Structures are given as structure tokens and as C-alpha cells.
Amino acid sequence: MNTSIRVRVADADDLAAAADTLAAAFEHYPWTRYVIPQEHYHERLRALQKLYLEYAQANGIVGVAGHCDGVIALLPPDAPEPEPGMVDEVMRLHGDRIGRLQQGDPPAGAWRVETLGVRPERQGQRLASTLLVFALAEAVRRGGEQVVLDTSDPRNVRLYERHGFHTTTHSDNGDGPLIWTMTATFENSTTREASL
Template sequence: MSNNIWRSWHTMKEESRRREELRAAALTGHLSDAQKQEFIQVAVTDPSISAELEELQSTMTRLDAADIKRSEEPVPSDLEARIINARTKDGPSAPERSGAGSASRARLAGTEDLEAAAHTLTAAFKDYPWTRHVIPTQEYELRLHRLQHLHLTQAEQHGIVVVTGAIEGVLALLPPDPPTPAPEVLEQILALHGDRIDRLTQTEGSPGAWRLETLGVRPESQGQGLATALLFFGLSAAATHGAQRVELETSDPRNVRLYERHGFTVTSSTEPLSAPPVWHMENRLPSSI
């Protein structure tokens, strides 16, 4: 074996080993800041690592749903193979899972996707505590759909909107200080919230922080790793636009656990007597990729 061939083989072996280490750390939620940056760098140049992680995360989600306990000890080196083998035997076949996982299922949305995306978010947030609190019950779903469409339009024009291939999941991010919506759009938002407009509050974001405006998956498509696909794609896209910090608010404790697995931490929380609880979270992204 020539020196050049040996060096190439050795480099490939080291890269493969490092990918396994990154996937294992991401799967357990124990990525350091340096590993987050390295993972995003790898994902941008080779999106298949996100697809591989999504496959593992999807299986772990299924285990959680079945209330199967897991150890917090380091991930065994053969865990990936065992999980993939088990999923292949008792889970949907590859074609039924839309083929290539998160890398192919998550993509940037265009204007033509916004109507379907609004329908998906309407289904996802139909029973969400905060939307139930701030939107009148009369024609609730129609109001919710219209509000989602208005906010998605703003995000698609000035930020980032990500959807899965068949638009079963949607994510929207806005950069710091986006333009104020046009007066006619603000009038529609006020009218749709009706007499509950005074319940609509939002904490002032940190200077320079991007904001994760929404993340929703249709109820029948939940538990398949789509949220993971959307988050990895969305955060990577934000990082390429210079985002160093992403903030969000959620009123569902299950979402808190989801976001914590993807690098977010709780910065504060409020539990008012007359409104749903709100957790404020942030994710400090690498400064460059």
C-alpha cells in the first residue's frame, strides 16, 4: 500500500470514527459547544449525518413512547447498528419512511408551500394551550389558520421557513429586528385575535438573537423524527446566515424536553394564574461555520 493510499485510508477511518462520536453525543444530548460547531460543519457539507441521527432519534422517540427506560451510560459502539437492525425488522420499510431521512425530508419552503404549511400548523396547534388562550373560540380553527399563514408569510419574506417534503412539519425562524408587518397585515392580526388581543404578550428578545417563531408537526406524523429534521436543518440554515443565538418560548413541557435535546436551555419561566405557563429558552450557536 503506497503512502498516499495509506494516508487516504487512515483519514477516511478517522472521519468515520469521528462521525460515530458526534452522532452518539448528539443522540444523548451531550454535545459540547465545540462538538455543536463540528456537527453543523459536517451537516452542511454532508447532510447524511443528520439523516443518520434522525433515524436514531426517531427510534429513541419510539422507545420513549413505549416507556422503555434507557441508561445514561456512554452509548455502546454498536448501538447504531443494533437500532437500525431493529428498526428495519419491525418498523416501516425505507420507501415507506420517505427514503433518505432528514436530509431529504427537510427543505426551505417557498411561497407556494405556505398554504399547506399553515394547514399543518393549524393541525399541530389546534389544542396548544397558548393559541387556545389568545384566540377566540368562535371560528377558532379558521382564525388560527389565517394567523399562521400571515406569520409564515412574514417569516418566508424576512427569515427562514423549513418544511418536510410532504409538509407534515413546519419550522419558522426570524432574524433580529425583522421589519414590522404592513399596516393592513397588523389590522388583520388584531381582528383575528379579537377581544383577546390584550392576552398576546411576548418577551423582548436579546439583542442580536434570532427567534424560533414556530415548530409544528401534524399529529398523525409525530414520533417519526420530523421535529429533529426540522431543527437541524433550521439551525444550520440560521448559522449560515450568521446567527449566534436562537431564542424561543413554549407553553408545553414536552416541547421543553425536545428543545433541550437539541441544545436549548431554559433561561426563565412564568406561571401566571390566568394564562398557560411559558418557558423561555435559548440555544447559543457557533459563531461561524
């Protein structure tokens, strides 16, 4: 981990700035451009990121780097279903593209990286790697053994491979972007102790 970058678990006061960061990071991302209508795209994107961050902060892990220059969110396998009000808002923000949201169920017991983004002006400074190391260690500390994620950017595939992920599926989404589903398996201390 890059020790010059401070990463910590986010609190509720961080979420507005974290949503701004993710909206900037995903402004041109193939998947968000595919599933969010172009009308008021940036406002919809930011609102969705804020909703997802609030849910992840309440039920999983949200990590922030520096002054929220980078953000990562993971959910555990036992995260509860979102409240109906959140589901309604997600549907409203996705509008007529809600049907494009297709997310397979992760393997039983797997954590899921929901998002990882860095402000454009801070990209290339190892923030994404530092956030990933932090969040994966936190998931393992909480008992996680397997983590899954989806990406539609081939540059991200290389990043995740450097952190122990491998591609399990590479799917063509018809008129949408290509999607890589990736998995990493980790040995946590509970598993090690049980095997002794």
C-alpha cells in the first residue's frame, strides 16, 4: 500500500464529497453511459452514486483516500435488500434504461466490489490500488474469503489482475459495453486457524 496516501473507512459526512468524486470518475465510463439516460446524465449519475454509497456505508465498507479523491465500496454477502424507497429512486433515476441493469448473483458467500473511482486529476497516482488493498484487507478482516466485481473497461482488468482477481466471464451485452466479471479468493485468519 502507498503509505503517502491516507485511506480510511468513510463516515456519513464523507458521502457527499465521495459521490462527487464518483460522478467525476464515471462521467465517461461505458457502463454508466449505457444504463443512465443522457438527459441530466451528470445529475442522475451523482444521485445514484450517493444512494449506493449510503447503502454501502450502512451495510458494508466504504473507503476514501485523501480528501475523498478516491472511493471504493464493497458489500458483504449478507447485505439486506434495499428499502423500497431506495429501489423506487433508483428506478426513477435510470428511467427507461432500468431494463439495462443486469447483475448476476455473486457466488454464495462472496463480497462484491460495487464501485471504485478516482477523481480524473488524481488518476495514475496509485489511489485505486491503495483503495483496493485497503478494502480487500478490511473485507478479509470481516471474514470475507471471496470478492467479485464487474468492469466494462479493459484498463481496469489489468488493475484487478495485479490484485489477485481473474476473469470468470467476459460477456457481450448486445448493444452495450463488454463486461468482465472477475473473482479473487483470499485466505482469512479464521480459515487458517480452522485448518490447523
